[in-house]
Amino acid sequence: MVKTKQLFAGLALMTIGLGPAQANYTLNLMEGVTSISRDVYGLHMLVLWVCVFIGVAVFGTMFYSIYFHRKSRGYKASNFHESTKVEILWTIIPTVILIVLAIPATKVMLEMNDTKDSEMSIKVTGWQWKWEYEYLDSGIRFFSSLDEASNKARQLNSGIDPRTVPNYLLEVDKPLVVPVNTKIRFLFTAADVIHSWWVPQLGWKKDTIPGYINESWTSVDKAGTYRGQCTELCGRDHGFMPIVVIAMEKPDYEAWVAKQQGIAVENAAAAEKDWSQEDLIAKGESVYANNCASCHMADGAGLAGTFPSITGSSVVTGDINAQVELMLKGKGMMPAFGQMLDPVDFAAVSTFIRNGLGNSVGDSIQPTAIKSLQAAIPAVKYDDDDE
Numbered sequence: 001m002v003k004t005k006q007l008f009a010g011l012a013l014m015t016i017g018l019g020p021a022q023a024n025y026t027l028n029l030m031e032g033v034t035s036i037s038r039d040v041y042g043l044h045m046l047v048l049w050v051c052v053f054i055g056v057a058v059f060g061t062m063f064y065s066i067y068f069h070r071k072s073r074g075y076k077a078s079n080f081h082e083s084t085k086v087e088i089l090w091t092i093i094p095t096v097i098l099i100v101l102a103i104p105a106t107k108v109m110l111e112m113n114d115t116k117d118s119e120m121s122i123k124v125t126g127w128q129w130k131w132e133y134e135y136l137d138s139g140i141r142f143f144s145s146l147d148e149a150s151n152k153a154r155q156l157n158s159g160i161d162p163r164t165v166p167n168y169l170l171e172v173d174k175p176l177v178v179p180v181n182t183k184i185r186f187l188f189t190a191a192d193v194i195h196s197w198w199v200p201q202l203g204w205k206k207d208t209i210p211g212y213i214n215e216s217w218t219s220v221d222k223a224g225t226y227r228g229q230c231t232e233l234c235g236r237d238h239g240f241m242p243i244v245v246i247a248m249e250k251p252d253y254e255a256w257v258a259k260q261q262g263i264a265v266e267n268a269a270a271a272e273k274d275w276s277q278e279d280l281i282a283k284g285e286s287v288y289a290n291n292c293a294s295c296h297m298a299d300g301a302g303l304a305g306t307f308p309s310i311t312g313s314s315v316v317t318g319d320i321n322a323q324v325e326l327m328l329k330g331k332g333m334m335p336a337f338g339q340m341l342d343p344v345d346f347a348a349v350s351t352f353i354r355n356g357l358g359n360s361v362g363d364s365i366q367p368t369a370i371k372s373l374q375a376a377i378p379a380v381k382y383d384d385d386d387e
Helices: 002-015 035-068 084-112 150-153 250-271 277-291 320-329 343-355 367-375
Strands: 120-127 129-133 138-142 177-178 184-189 194-200 205-208 214-218 224-230 240-248
Touching: 035 084, 035 205, 035 367, 084 320, 120 177, 120 194, 120 205, 150 277, 177 250, 184 194, 184 205, 194 240, 205 214, 240 250, 277 343, 320 343, 343 367
Parallel strands: 120 184, 177 240
Antiparallel strands: 120 129, 129 138, 184 214, 194 205, 194 224, 224 240
């Protein structure tokens, strides 16, 4: 009943010209925060009102004819078969309407794909089930995953009410940060299956396809936080790979870039030092929670018939090199973590699962060893073609 009332209220507001009624009745497209999104919205509204006018004209004529020429008023139906003039007319008019609408539609489509004169480029790679962002102009690269609070609440029998989690399933640990009023070229690809990158307020979405590169662009007008999701059914955790874009004023963005570059230097230094087993286990616990727990469960018990148990696993309690090889390359439903985790996180989670979750093998592996193994992984080649 509530949704029905909202529907009629929204339609009423639209009918009397009070806009799309987005604030309380989300029945229409949002205008967004980019020129493309506003062009798409304007095109949508143009087509909508053309359809409304045609509907009112056609059904108005029908209802008028039926009501004022009904039998009870003495009218008698005429006997005729066809009219060549009418048939020509109702063929020409829709054709003209479609041609007229095709002109602005084509203009918007061409504009959406015009990436020339971009001021910066970001490569987006879809993984099961997270996003990898690489700033090609500044050397920044990181993975963006579902935030810890949402990840814990979504677990089976977690006991956490999702309504208590802010932006449940729409928050990430590391958002994509971009400057406002800057033309940004996006390059899209995937490492495993087809994903689809979509932030509604940017006005478009783009598929990420393994082995291919698609591209698009945006320029955000207003600083703020904008959320989206993967819109391609890409696997069992499809619903848990959100997108968060934070648009900053240029001075704030430049400060963020400097900070990220500093973090990259610190991470590179951390990968070269020797870590104690205790420190690796402590760090590995959070890495496991963010990357492994959704399949192997938080306690390492696995999911019978689908995902093997970590606790007591012959792979985990056996040769550490064989375990690391499996994690690097993946197998079956298990993704390849070789390019998804940095050397420190990889070494930490490898050590944690061997000495936690009910296991007590007692050994560990250093980030320097993982770094050497990752360097041997062949780079993925792409065809620079659109979908």
